[in-house]
Amino acid sequence: MKEQYRIPVSKVQRASKFVQTGAKIGGNYLKHYGRKILNPDISRESLDEENAGDIYESLSELKGSALKVAQMLSMDKNALPMAYQDKFAMSQYSAPPLSYPLVVKTFKDQLGRSPEDIFDTFSRKAVNAASIGQVHKASLDGKELAVKIQYPGVADSISSDLRIVRPIASAMFKIKSAELDQYLGEVEAKLIEETDYDLELRRSMEITDLCRHLEGIAFPNYFPELSSKRILVMDWMDGLHMKEWLKNNPDQEERNRIGQVLWDFYDYQIHELKQLHADPHPGNFLITPDNLLGVLDFGCVKIIPEDFYNSYFKLMGPEVLDNSYDLEGLFDELGFLSPEDSVSERKFFMKLFREMIELLGRPFRHDSFDFGDDTYFQQIYQVGERMSRMKEVRNSKTARGNKHGLYINRTYFGLYNLLNELKATVNIHSFARNKA
Missing domain, CATH: 3.30.200 (Phosphorylase Kinase; domain 1)
Structure with missing residues (x-):
């Protein structure tokens, strides 16, 4: 891969690079709509691929927080079209x-x-x-x-980069302003630590x-x-990264064993230490020659406040889905609902978030769970896609959720995806359940 001999460091240099990229993207849109006039059936895929390539090329040269945000978005399969996911995922290991x-x-x-x-x-x-x-x-x-x-x-460009990234992310990926403010505020704090x-x-x-x-x-x-x-x-540490290890077609017993080690590692950190390795992408793990799970890079660590922990993990219990449980009170406590919500908004978001916690908390409500079940992940992605199209969600002026949930949700989403790649079935003997 071609080496880079300089990195734009000043605010002016970095802002200029973003402006150049914006001009390229504008040109890509003009070309796309020109093609569409000639062929109305043409899909948006080629536009996404061109935009993703141009954005990734610029972010790779800039490095730092902008590239890190791209990496994070690539892990959230509900946030971006596939072309962006594939290209931005390269920032995990091949910038x-x-x-x-x-x-x-x-x-x-x-x-x-x-x-x-x-x-x-x-x-x-x-x-x-990497980034x-x-x-x-x-x-x-x-x-x-x-x-x-x-x-x-x-380190010196984090705040200015995120200020530049903010309107681009808002416009291109349809992320609401209130949610983006909350998201980028927590991201900025974590990047300063990283x-x-x-x-x-x-x-x-x-x-x-x-x-x-x-x-x-x-x-x-x-x-x-x-x-x-x-x-x-x-x-x-010698070993194979997970994707390389899987190319050797390990048997199901080995896949389950590595998956169980991963689950136990995160379960212990979250429920006992109240701090965790919050960057669970495949590049941070490898399988050693003696078949141990090697864990790399503790740059991104999330400290979990006790009060948030106590409220958040109530969502994982089976009793929260009972009609007699005060789920509305818990949603208020965690910021899923707002005092400014109308009666109809409250009813809408109650139903939506209840569906989400049933789905995302489903593994916790079983003694063991098959993360190789692709239908489960298809349900998650379908709910995410459906949410992105709901006018009530798009038009809501309120940021839903708690800032501490950002990295916890991201960690579980990354962990679920790693376990899905492994096609692993794991025992959910969680510390959270034992404490309940």
């Missing part, structure tokens, strides 16, 4: 890497020395490049290491230490003495 001179500059700025002065060996080319940083392979005293290096300017590798180092060491007793899982060790605010050094 254009930074050139070696820029890597050296980051090392000298952060640690006062070049990589060759610190390590016995250091790969000049990145082995992985916030890229990874190089190194060795020191006979130990193989992964060295994560943050892109220059990423660019602080000192914080990531502390959290990585803390969470991995607390989870090492879990069966079937492996974590890297971290090296504070070699790390800094923009450089993070850990053990190199």
Whole structure:
């Protein structure tokens, strides 16, 4: 993949790149409607593919928060057309890497020395490049290491990037203004944390230490003495990423075993630690040579407030679907309903959200659940598509839900999709159920 020798850093440079991209998209729309005049039956797919390609190319050059938002949207299969999902998913592992001179500059700025002065060996080319940083392979005293290096300017451009992204996301993806404000506010706070590798180092060491007793899982060790605010050094972990591992056609027993390890890992973090690895995309997991689930990258960690936790997980219990349960009161508590709702709005959203929690909480209401059941996921996507077309949802001026639910919902959605890729059946012996 072609290396990148500079990243637009100033607000003017980055805003100009967005303007150029907007002009390209405008041209794509003109071409599409020109073709449609000649052929009224032409579909929107080619337009989506052209727009997705142009947007991804620009975001890949800019890196940082804008590319991270694209990655997050690609995980939500209800948010984007397929062309955007496929292209934006590339930001998880294959963004254009930074050139070696820029890597050296980051090392000298952060640690006062070049990589060759610190390590016995250091790969000049990145082995992985994503939205916030890229990874190089190194060795020191006979130990193989992964060295994560943050892109220059990423931390300083978060707020200005998100301000530019906001109207584009609102117009292109039909996201309501109130919801976008709530969404991007929480995203901004998390991205500021993700660019602080000192914080990531502390959290990585803390969470991995607390989870090492879990069966079937492996974590890297971290090296504070070699790390800094923009450089993070850990053990190199050999293994196959999940998609590669699945190409080897593992049997159902192995798929279920890995799926159970994943479920137990998240179940323990959420219900015992009240903090979790909130970035469950396939690039953050691998299957080691001794068939353990390797967990990488604790950059995105969500701390769950106790009061939100207590209300949110009431939604997963079977009793909430009983007519005698005060579900309306719980929806008020979690912000699904608003004091400003009319009687008809309240009735509409009560019915809609009841359907959603029945569907999304269904695994919790079983002793075991088959995540390989594609009909279950088709139901989820159909509800999402139906919601996006409802005028009551589109016209609502109120942001529905709680900001703390954003990363919890995203985590469960990512986890469900990983388990679906595995076609795994897992035992739902959750800590939440045991506490109920």
